[in-house]
Amino acid sequence: MSKLFRAVILGPPGSGKGTISERVASCFGLQHLSSGDFLRENIAAKTEAGVLAKTYIEKGALVPDHVMTRLMLPRLEEMTRHSWLLDGFPRTLAQAEALNSACELDVVISLNIPLETLKERLRHRWIHPASGRVYNMFFNPPRVQGVDDISGEPLIQHEDDKPEALVARLRHYKDVAKPVIDLYRAKGILHMFSDTETDRIWPYVSSLLSAKIPTDLADAQRATTH
Ligand SMILES: Nc1ncnc2c1ncn2[C@H]1C[C@H](O)[C@@H](COP(=O)(O)OP(=O)(O)OP(=O)(O)O)O1
Numbered sequence: 001m002s003k004l005f006r007a008v009i010l011g012p013p014g015s016g017k018g019t020i021s022e023r024v025a026s027c028f029g030l031q032h033l034s035s036g037d038f039l040r041e042n043i044a045a046k047t048e049a050g051v052l053a054k055t056y057i058e059k060g061a062l063v064p065d066h067v068m069t070r071l072m073l074p075r076l077e078e079m080t081r082h083s084w085l086l087d088g089f090p091r092t093l094a095q096a097e098a099l100n101s102a103c104e105l106d107v108v109i110s111l112n113i114p115l116e117t118l119k120e121r122l123r124h125r126w127i128h129p130a131s132g133r134v135y136n137m138f139f140n141p142p143r144v145q146g147v148d149d150i151s152g153e154p155l156i157q158h159e160d161d162k163p164e165a166l167v168a169r170l171r172h173y174k175d176v177a178k179p180v181i182d183l184y185r186a187k188g189i190l191h192m193f194s195d196t197e198t199d200r201i202w203p204y205v206s207s208l209l210s211a212k213i214p215t216d217l218a219d220a221q222r223a224t225t226h
């Protein structure tokens with residue numbers, strides 16, 4: 001079997017990681033692994049890590065590195081037959097170093113989006129909590145305002161997407177992410193994309209991945225995804 005392809009997407013909250021990851025999953029067949037979604041699944045299933053993580057997330061804090069790595073690395077080890085794109089992990093240098101010792105990454109995509117754009121997007125982000133589906137009142141609004149397209153259930157706004165919490169959250173992200181970005185830059189696998197619109201970034205991400213992922217692998221991954 002051909003080598004698996006392993007990628008990470010980095011970027012502050014609201015930078016479009018989830019949106020771009022979904023496009024990568026459907027166009028290239030990579031499995032989208034979101035740390036936030038995985039944490040929510042563990043919380044719902046009341047696993048040991050989920051119960052622990054919940055106490056931090058409820059306070060709006062990051063989950064400690066040893067809890068995150070104990071949760072994420074076994075999940076990645078399970079992926080012996082499928083290429084993946086990791087979204088939300090690693091978030092700190094310690095997490096990046098733990099990931100490094102577990103596997104070799106092919107590509108790191110880093111989204112560099114102006115602060116004002118992030119604030120504007122997150123102010124209008126609405127979520128369907130049960131599925132993690134994300135809407136934006138302008139960019140991708142639900143068919144009926146305030147209601148999830150598929151389940152018909154109400155949408156909510158994250159407390160920490162509200163303007164008061166937002167600026168501190170974005171500043172904190174920047175401090176924690178810088179050494180992670182520097183590490184991947186030094187390894188020569190970092191690809192940085194800067195723009196205010198996902199639709200303008202996407203063609204560049206798509207051509208990067210087309211160049212990096214062998215066609216037979218992309219076809220094989222798509223065949224096992226659908
Ligand atoms: N790698 C990680 N390290 C520590 N905590 C994490 C990590 N990933 C997720 N968390 C925690 C803190 C987050 O507030 C919570 C939900 O994650 P996530 O869904 O990625 O939402 P988020 O609002 O922080 O980011 P985003 O807006 O980029 O999706 O889980």
Ligand SMILES: Nc1nc2c(ncn2[C@@H]2O[C@H](COP(=O)(O)OP(=O)(O)O)[C@@H](O)[C@H]2O)c(=O)[nH]1
Pocket residue numbers: 011012013014015016017018019020121122124125126134135136137138139140196197198199
């Ligand atoms: N206006 C606008 N909104 C966008 C764009 N790209 C993504 N969004 C919205 O911005 C919010 C954050 O995007 P998301 O993919 O969740 O980012 P993440 O936090 O990095 O995973 C969501 O409500 C998206 O629908 C864009 O180019 N323009």
